[in-house]
Amino acid sequence: MTLDTALTRLVGVRHPVVQTGMGWVAGPRLVSAVAAAGGLGILASATMTLAELRSAVREVRSRTAEPFGVNLRADATDAPARVQLLIDEGVRVASFALAPSASLIETLKDAGVVVIPSVGAVRHAVKVAAWGADAVIVQGGEGGGHTGSVATTLLLPSVVDAVDIPVVAAGGFYDGRGLVAALAYGAAGVAMGTRFLLTAESTVPQAVKEAYLARDLTGTVVTTRVDGIPHRVLRTDLVDALEHAGRASALLRAVRNATRFRRLTGLSWPTLIRDGVAMRRTRKLTWSQVVMAANTPMLLRAGLVEGHPDTGVLASGQVVGAITDLPTCANLIDGMVKEATEIIAGLPRTDHTAR
Incomplete structure (x- = not known):
């Protein structure tokens, strides 16, 4: 069974289901499993060096x-080099967590790469559409990671009405019912992070997956104490401690994490500083928020890679409270599409004939 939409035709996948580029989670194993199952898998490159990204793409x-x-960081100083890597390696889709510049979009499109930025507001969708983006992923407040406060059910139709390119819905999706709802709103498909994190092919440690499965619909919280801007994570003792920590201790922790991240990735201090300056300019952050941003990759790594929720944070959408199993990516996608097509087939049809 398939659902033919503007997304499947644009990208060349069988099913209108996207796996988002989650740092430390969306590696070659998960991405290839999603792609083989007919969905669009997206590698997360922000936590990879250029050489690691090339190796991951080839794997x-x-x-x-x-x-x-x-998925690329539009404000990274080496973004042009990463864009060229995608072109050289023949990658089909370039995804962006922040709006890429018009010049980056043009470079990718000239090379035949499909450009799909992620947005959290109508005005951002309008902007990237005007710059030539091929589609957008719009994430509502239910989503994991950095998110706005507007619910998907309101943000999605607003974006659909505002742009004339395919819109992919993110934030709160996990089954065929949600896929049908997104299509009814005018979306061309759905994008999911937490649902794919909780699959058999996800490399997140089993104990951490079980910690996710144990949460209910109130098991997440939006906090600014991870990196200075709103971030949805699981409620844990560490998150509670971060919420009550003083500013000085938070900044000290961020500096230490920046040092650890530099060592792990091999980046130089000048590169990190240049990235920070670019981040401050493009995201309109204070210097305090820029320093705090160093927390994100290392705190996520501690939880999602090293399996230590007590010393790391676990990004999550609210949908975690509705997920109860760890299917293979193939079973998940096939099940969603089967359920969606059955729902669509069973919907009442209006008789428009004259009475």
Whole structure:
């Protein structure tokens, strides 16, 4: 069973289901499993060096011949080099967590790469559409990671009405019912993070997956104490401690994490500083928020890679409270599409004939 939409036609995948580029989670194993199952898998590159990204792209290619994408940080100083890597390696889709510049979009599109930025507001969708983006992923307040306060059910139709490019819905989706609802709102598909984090192919440690499954619909909280801007995470003792920590201790922790991240990735201090300056300019952050942003990759790594929720944070959408199993990516996607097509087939049809 398939659902033909503007997204499937644009990208060349069988099903209108996207796996988002989650840092430390969306690696070659998960991405290739999603691609092989007919969805659009997206590699997370922000926590990779340029060489690691090239290796990851080639590993996905060795596992599947299906289309996949790479998520890029538009404000990274080496963004042009990463864009060129995608072009050289023949990656089908470039995804962006922040709005890429018009010049980056043009470079990618000239090379035949599909550009799909993620947005959290109508005005951002309008902006990237005017710059030539091929589609947008719109995430409502239910989503994991950095998010706005507007619910998907309100933000999605507002974006659909505002742009004339395919819109992919994110924030609160996990099954065929949600897929049908998104299509009814005018979306061309759905994008999911937490649902794919909780699959058999996800490399997140089993104990951490079980910690996710134990949460209910109130098990997440939006906090600014991770990196200075709103971030949805699981409620844990560490998050509670961060919420009550003083500013000085928070900044000291961030500096230490920046040092650890530099060592892990091999980045130089000048590169980190340049990235910070670019982040401050493009995201309109204070210097305090820029320093705090160093927390994100290392705190996520502690939880999602090292398996230590007590010393790390676990990004999550509210949808975690509705998830109870760890299916394979193939079973998840096939089940969603089957459920969606059955729902659509069973919907009452209006008789427009004259009475």
